Amino acid sequence: MNNHNLRPFTVVNASENGAKGGKASGESKRQKKLLREYVTELLTLPAEELRGQKGTDGTNSAAVAVSLLTAAKSGDTKAMRLLFELVGELDRNKVAIEINQQEVKEAYEKGQKEAIDNVVKMLDDDTLRKIAGLTQAE
Secondary structure: OOHHHOOOOOHHHHHHHHHHHHHHHHHHHHHHHHHHHHHHHHHHOEOHHHOOOOOOOOEHHHHHHHHHHHHHHOOOHHHHHHHHHHOOOOOOOOOOOOOOHHHHHHHHHOOOHHHHHHHHOOOOHHHHHHHOOOOOOO
């Protein structure tokens, strides 16, 4: 290589490049914050498919929670894991409930939805209401 042709940055150049990086980082953070705000706003808007349904607040958050619960009940183990994480039943560092994905997959393939339903039934009514956004989480 031609390492002997390389020159280190001067203090001024290093400072200018650092400032450019800081500005780009700030812009990226602002864009991410704006996106989070948009998503939060969208989740609080009324969901057409839940409008008028008893027991829901009719927001997109409730619609997402219902979809997640439906996916978990149909055997989607990733949805089950996310569901447990959302309600605090499953911690990333300490697994409170272990889901045997192979067992659930085999049960689903055999049409044994009862085995899958048993995993979802571990959630009590209060927890399900929190997932659906019907009550405030502690």
